[in-house]
Amino acid sequence: MPFTLPVIDDIAQPELAARLQHRLDNKTKPVGSLGQIERLAQRIGLILGSEQPVLHDPQMVVFAGDHGLAARGVSAYPSDVTWQMVENFLAGGAAVSVLARQHGIGLTVVDCGVRHDFAPRPGLLVRKIGAGTADALEGPAMSAAQRDQALANGAALVQGLPGNALLLGEMGIGNTSAASLLLARLVGLDIADATGAGTGLDAEAVQRKIGILRQVLARHADATEPLAALAALGGFEIATLVGAVLQAAHERRVIVVDGFIATSAVLVASQLRPAVLQRCVFAHRSGERGHALMLAHLKAEPLLDLGLRLGEGSGAALAWPLLPSACAILREMASFEAAGVSRQDGASAAAPAQA
Numbered sequence: 001m002p003f004t005l006p007v008i009d010d011i012a013q014p015e016l017a018a019r020l021q022h023r024l025d026n027k028t029k030p031v032g033s034l035g036q037i038e039r040l041a042q043r044i045g046l047i048l049g050s051e052q053p054v055l056h057d058p059q060m061v062v063f064a065g066d067h068g069l070a071a072r073g074v075s076a077y078p079s080d081v082t083w084q085m086v087e088n089f090l091a092g093g094a095a096v097s098v099l100a101r102q103h104g105i106g107l108t109v110v111d112c113g114v115r116h117d118f119a120p121r122p123g124l125l126v127r128k129i130g131a132g133t134a135d136a137l138e139g140p141a142m143s144a145a146q147r148d149q150a151l152a153n154g155a156a157l158v159q160g161l162p163g164n165a166l167l168l169g170e171m172g173i174g175n176t177s178a179a180s181l182l183l184a185r186l187v188g189l190d191i192a193d194a195t196g197a198g199t200g201l202d203a204e205a206v207q208r209k210i211g212i213l214r215q216v217l218a219r220h221a222d223a224t225e226p227l228a229a230l231a232a233l234g235g236f237e238i239a240t241l242v243g244a245v246l247q248a249a250h251e252r253r254v255i256v257v258d259g260f261i262a263t264s265a266v267l268v269a270s271q272l273r274p275a276v277l278q279r280c281v282f283a284h285r286s287g288e289r290g291h292a293l294m295l296a297h298l299k300a301e302p303l304l305d306l307g308l309r310l311g312e313g314s315g316a317a318l319a320w321p322l323l324p325s326a327c328a329i330l331r332e333m334a335s336f337e338a339a340g341v342s343r344q345d346g347a348s349a350a351a352p353a354q355a
């Protein structure tokens with residue numbers, strides 16, 4: 001069945017934005033001195049439609065899938081690492097497991113198309129589209145029907161989640177290739193500028209990866225629209241992520257975007273429904289080449305820049321505590337009036353700012 005794109009309202013709300021800014025400016029601090037945390041508070045206030053927003057039951061969802069292209073040596077690791085890491089997520093030993101536990105974030109892993117049969121257990125959703133995507137050098141990574149099923153799966157699983165914040169994670173050996181292909185195709189970049197080392201290719205291997213990805217783009221020269229590009233260039237986990245992002249945006253959840261691959265799903269979703277971006281908080285700028293360009297294209301201001309390039313939602317989980325902190329500033333910090341603190345002096349306020 002074709003996937004019906006959800007309605008995503010414009011939530012710019014100039015009146016609420018002005019009230020949020022007024023509230024922030026009246027807090028006992030020099031105007032603007034909480035920097036990006038003030039913009040974060042604004043964004044969460046607008047998404048949740050409140051001057052005193054409360055985040056509750058944050059949910060990390062790790063979308064996993066395998067990639068046919070991985071057999072061509074585009075990753076430093078074998079495809080088996082995908083299922084092995086899924087086991088590690090569920091056993092509680094992966095970075096994202098540790099960080100989610102530490103910060104009280106619920107963790108769900110979704111098998112979107114891993115080449116492995118998992119035993120059922122709590123915390124695992126099996127939404128398998130196939131046993132890994134097809135080799136995108138030979139044909140489309142997935143059919144239109146598979147893409148639409150993945151989009152529908154992503155949307156449906158978000159509907160069942162508690163809370164009002166969704167943190168995006170992913171796992172899939174070879175998925176930096178899919179993300180680079182989507183970036184190059186949908187933003188119009190040369191593939192060499194959109195491609196990096198992924199899990200750790202050396203310089204020579206990155207050049208070989210670029211050569212393969214260039215051939216993939218040539219093979220799918222007609223796949224220029226976002227949904228056509230998504231099917232041709234792949235990623236069952238990326239397609240499921242796109243559906244999840246669209247549904248979360250429709251429901252006005254706060255969407256915390258992890259690294260290069262999670263952002264590639266947001267890129268696709270935003271080309272379908274631009275207002276998706278109003279609901280996104282970009283956790284960090286990944287060390288993966290191409291992510292900085294992708295974020296710049298989306299006019300995104302990431303919270304952290306720590307050289308992370310792990311994926312699996314680790315950067316989103318690390319950035320998470322900043323979000324409830326920004327909400328607490330809005331709700332609990334005293335105003336100048338309430339605390340009896342003197343405001344900026346009128347005379348010096350008019351003078352030019354000191355260098």
Ligand SMILES: O=C(O)c1ccc[n+]([C@@H]2O[C@H](COP(=O)([O-])O)[C@@H](O)[C@H]2O)c1
Nearest residue numbers: 075172174175176198199259260286311
């Ligand atoms: O999120 C990122 O920015 C990121 C950057 C590089 C690698 N990764 C992770 O590494 C895997 C993909 O890398 P590769 O080299 O197999 O394409 C996949 O499991 C991602 O979660 C993730």
Ligand SMILES: Cc1cc2nc[nH]c2cc1C
Nearest residue numbers: 077081085199310311312
């Ligand atoms: C070990 C390992 C862990 C990961 N987590 C996300 N992507 C990954 C890739 C590898 C190789």
